[in-house]
Amino acid sequence: xxxxxxxxxxxxxxxxxxxxxxxxxxxxxxxxxxxxxxxxxxxxxxxxxxxxxxxxxxxxxxxxxxxxxxxxxxxxxxxxxxxxxxxxxxxxxxxxxxxxxxxxxxxxxxxxxxxxxxxxxxxxxxxxxxxxxxxxxxxxxxxxxxxxxxxxxxxxxxxxxxxxxxxxxxxxxxxxxxxxxxxxxxxxxxxxxxxxxx
Amino acid sequence: xxxxxxxxxxxxxxxxxxxxxxxxxxxxxxxxxxxxxxxxxxxxxxxxxxxxxxxxxxxxxxxxxxxxxxxxxxxxxxxxxxxxxxxxxxxxxxxxxxxxxxxxxxxxxxxxxxxxxxxxxxxxxxxxxxxxxxxxxxxxxxxxxxxxxxxxxxxxxxxxxxxxxxxxxxxxxxxxxxxxxxxxxxxxxxxxxxxxxxxxxxxxxxxxxxxxxxxxxxxxxxxxxxxxxxxxxxxxxxxxxxxxxxxxxxxxxxxxxxxxxxxxxxxxxxx
Numbered sequence: 001x002x003x004x005x006x007x008x009x010x011x012x013x014x015x016x017x018x019x020x021x022x023x024x025x026x027x028x029x030x031x032x033x034x035x036x037x038x039x040x041x042x043x044x045x046x047x048x049x050x051x052x053x054x055x056x057x058x059x060x061x062x063x064x065x066x067x068x069x070x071x072x073x074x075x076x077x078x079x080x081x082x083x084x085x086x087x088x089x090x091x092x093x094x095x096x097x098x099x100x101x102x103x104x105x106x107x108x109x110x111x112x113x114x115x116x117x118x119x120x121x122x123x124x125x126x127x128x129x130x131x132x133x134x135x136x137x138x139x140x141x142x143x144x145x146x147x148x149x150x151x152x153x154x155x156x157x158x159x160x161x162x163x164x165x166x167x168x169x170x171x172x173x174x175x176x177x178x179x180x181x182x183x184x185x186x187x188x189x190x191x192x193x194x195x196x197x198x
Numbered sequence: 199x200x201x202x203x204x205x206x207x208x209x210x211x212x213x214x215x216x217x218x219x220x221x222x223x224x225x226x227x228x229x230x231x232x233x234x235x236x237x238x239x240x241x242x243x244x245x246x247x248x249x250x251x252x253x254x255x256x257x258x259x260x261x262x263x264x265x266x267x268x269x270x271x272x273x274x275x276x277x278x279x280x281x282x283x284x285x286x287x288x289x290x291x292x293x294x295x296x297x298x299x300x301x302x303x304x305x306x307x308x309x310x311x312x313x314x315x316x317x318x319x320x321x322x323x324x325x326x327x328x329x330x331x332x333x334x335x336x337x338x339x340x341x342x343x344x345x346x347x348x349x350x351x352x353x354x355x356x357x358x359x360x361x362x363x364x365x366x367x368x369x370x371x372x373x374x375x376x377x378x379x380x381x382x383x384x385x386x387x388x389x390x391x392x393x394x395x396x397x398x399x400x401x402x403x404x405x406x407x408x409x410x411x412x413x414x415x416x417x418x419x420x421x422x423x424x425x426x427x428x429x430x431x432x433x434x435x436x437x438x439x440x441x442x443x444x445x446x447x448x449x450x451x452x453x454x455x456x457x458x459x460x461x462x463x464x465x466x467x468x469x
Contacts, residue, residue, distance in 0.1 A: 080426075083436040094430070102427035109419025109456065113412065119204055 026085075026160045028078040029150070035075045036147055038068035039111065042118075043136045046128045062122040069115050072108055079104060082160055093157040100149040107146050110139045201468045208468035209333030210259045212349070212461055213271070216326040217255035219457040220278075222450035223319050224248045230313070233444045240288055244320055247281035250274040255327055258334060268335050275327035282321025289314055309370035315363040319454060322356040326461060347396055349465040354392035356458050357385050357414070364451070371447070377424050384413040385455055392462065408466045414459035421452025 011017050045061035048054055083101065088094050114136055121128060153159040200207060206214075224245055231241040251274045257264075258271040293312035294300060308314060329352065333345050340348050364381040371378060388410040395403045429436050429446040436442060443449060 080436070083430075084439050085437075087437050088435075094435070097435075098427045098430045101430055102423040105419045105422035105426060106416075109416050109422075112419075113415065123204070 026078075026082050028075065028082040029154055029160070031071060031075040031078055032147065032150060034071040035068055036143060038064045038071060039143055040140060042068060043133070043140055046136065047133060050128055050133060058127060059122075061128075062118050065115050065118050069111060072111055076104055076108055086160055088157075088159065093153065093159065096149055096152050096157070097159070100146065100153060103142065103146045103149065107139070107142050110142060114139055203464075203468055206259070207334070208464045209330045209345075210262065211464050211468070212326055213255040213259050213330035213334070215457055215460050215464075216323045216330065217252045219454060220248045220252050220255075220320070220323045222453045222457075223316075223323065226448045226450050227316070227320075229443055229449070230316070234312075238288075238292075240284075243281050244285060244317065247274070247277050248320055248323070251278045251323060251327055255330070258331060262334055265335075268331050271327060271331045275324040275331060278324030278327065279321045280324075282317045282319070282324060285317025285320065286314070288312075289317055308366050313363055313367070313448075315359045318359055319356070322352060322359070322458075325352050346465050346469040349461060349469070350392045350396050353458050353462040353465070354389050354396070357389045357392070357455070360451075360454050360458065361385055361389070367447075375424065377420065380417050380420060381452075381455065384410060384417050385459075388414045388459065388462070404466060408463065411459045411462045411466065415456045415463070418452050418454070418456025418459065421455060422450070425449055425452055 011020065042061045042065040045057040045064065049058035049061060079101075083097070086097075088097060114132075117132060117135070118128075121132070154161060202208075203211060227244050227248075234241070236242065251271075254267065254271045254274045258267045261267045289312040293314065294304065294307045297303065297307055297311060299306075326349075329340055329345055329348050332340055338345060343351065361381050368378040368381070373379060388407065391403065391407040391410050395407050425447040426449075429442045429449075432438075432442045432446055434442065
């Protein structure tokens with residue numbers, strides 16, 4: 001596959017930077033961070049509030065969870081639209097994708113359930129219990145599994161990004177993966193670096 | 199005593215959940231009727247009836263003091279009940295009776311013809327909206343039943359219908375995944391439990407019902423995930439979206455389990 005090479009010079013002005021804006025990034029991998037962060041932070045706030053009796057964090061935990069539910073609706077919707085654009089043949093990646101698709105609504109259902117529970121606690125001005133924290137921990141575990149599957153799809157299989165990103169000049173589509181240490185870098189890369197330094 | 203949740207009374211929540219379920223129901227109806235090519239103008243009826251139900255349910259919740267909105271909701275709710283029953287007749291006549299072989303091929307047409315019980319889901323949405331409209335207007339009963347028992351009765355009937363329809367379609371799918379038995383497990387127990395609460399209400403029965411309804415709600419979301427996965431088991435998956443949406447499992451059908459369970463939970467906790 002021929003990818004576009006990164007061929008422009010260093011970006012030196014705001015105008016140049018604005019000219020490079022494409023707004024073509026897939027939204028799903030962006031929005032998942034809101035779901036993950038808000039849900040995790042809600043659990044953390046509630047746990048701190050429970051163990052150290054910080055009332056204001058308990059209030060914040062409810063609101064972060066409420067916003068998480070709203071954000072997750074968009075996360076799910078963009079996940080489906082991402083899938084509509086993703087051509088992937090049968091194989092390992094497709095299996096990851098199917099598991100990711102099955103687990104998404106399950107996580108959302110669990111999130112709605114704990115959010116209703118949290119809303120009742122908030123309305124009645126009661127603190128969270130061990131039961132609530134344990135359930136939230138289970139929800140966070142499911143979210144972790146879902147995040148892992150999504151991460152594999154993007155970072156191992158390049159779902160939705162592999163065809164879109166521009167290749168850096170030191171690499172070509174058929175080159176080896178970059179080495180981790182300078183001593184093992186390919187000779188042409190080292191030559192390029194020396195040349196750049198002179 | 200009627201309690202509120204997040205500033206809304208339970209009947210407003212019932213109206214909103216019924217409206218949301220109607221939207222999902224119409225999405226599945228659109229796929230089914232589009233697949234058959236809208237050969238009859240009557241196939242547009244659920245979209246008119248259901249569309250009005252959604253609009254007036256939201257208006258009645260947003261404007262709880264406007265009596266015209268409540269009256270309009272009752273009107274369109276009766277319309278949805280009528281459209282659902284007529285639709286059931288159409289599905290039965292054109293889906294079984296008029297087909298070659300007719301009743302002698304009953305099982306075949308139950309599986310591959312128009313889904314027999316699907317239109318009745320619209321009638322259930324109408325019934326739920328009627329109860330919600332009465333509740334929002336401060337009335338306490340319908341057809342000789344209190345509004346809470348009426349909700350339990352509607353939920354029991356609706357879940358039983360959904361289980362039957364899912365049973366037939368999952369049988370067609372040869373129960374190729376163990377999760378396809380799920381609609382026949384917890385939701386069935388929830389139906390029995392709803393009837394138990396109706397006939398002999400007690401705190402123990404109510405606790406059992408609440409637990410079963412929570413599990414039914416989760417079953418609905420598991421079903422949504424599995425149906426989504428089902429699309430992707432077909433060639434091309436959702437990348438060939440229109441084809442697989444028409445040929446795959448009904449996308450939103452499992453959400454009805456979650457929605458009915460949500461209405462039941464409102465009746466348990468808020469009424």
